[in-house]
Amino acid sequence: MNEIIFQGRKLKSKFSNLIKVKKYAEKIMNEKSRKQSLRMLSYGVYVLSSMSEGTYCVSTVTWVSQASFEPPLISVCIKRESASYEIVKKRGEYFLHILGENQQDMASSFFKPTVLEHGKLNGHEFRLYNELPLLKEVPAYLQCKVVEILENGDHPLFLAEVVDAVINYDCKPLELRKTNWSYGG
Template sequence: MADQSANRKDLDNALKQLSYGYYIVATRKDGSDLATRSEDWVSAATVSWAMQSSFEPPLITIAVQKDSDLNETIQRAQSFSLSVLGKDDESLIKKFAQQTEVDYSNQSVNGISYTEGKTGAPLLDCGIATLECKLEDALTTPGDHLLFVGRIVNARSNAGQPITEADTRRHYEGVSPRS
């Protein structure tokens, strides 16, 4: 048993050596196409597991909790946006880790305005870059997260440096979200 706990501790430490950034994923779908609600729905949340996964075509892969509203909405909408948070955006990490509050009349999510992208995904007015993606694939794993692969159809960038977990006291890595 001691050997297993040592291996788990090594695994936890090794996973914490990977680089993790902070991003906001946003998506939108008409209520008539959703199973869990009957009204239009914008879903947005903080994620830290995102990466480029292809040069041509340009693809990114994100990990989303299986039991989240974001999961269902991305699958139904078949699109999403990824906003790369900068060092000046740290307050948004917690804000988007909690319940999403949408003001449809002013097109804002948690107080951040957005425009509708080519795919219908909300493009949030925050961060140092935004990638708009059409869903190419969803990969189910035995784990608690699902992998979404998106083809980048639109991109915009701003000045600034990305924020990483090393820059914050927040952690979402290792063998548990609190390890």
């Protein structure tokens, strides 16, 4: 009887190891297919800018979508661990610059922290408009006022009203998939 119980225990313990291995394998598989399927979502590449208390932030963002026609709203998700998150939250306003298909280099220059040098932001000309830094080279931009923030997750979602929009010149917009970068998963 003891031996059966003993064997029973051993068997149980082996089973539980097998279940652990199976669960671990499933987890890895799920994470892989989650990453792969989330990377099938389509995005553009944009540059967001703002300023608060004399500090500029300019950063490349991709998780952007319109969220309403009337009033015109857009959502932008901003990495919590970033200067942009702090500054846009304080200021409640930003510009979203739309890039042209030939402006991938410009997008990559704003992966780095924002530096003001020789009157340029990370090497790019700008002017102040409504005390916000506005990049000069872009085909179009939206001026946005934050109306709600969802603090969930690692990229809080800023819902903002589009209060103005300007087209500088016609061009095809830069798409994330064409850059061979990915942001998602």
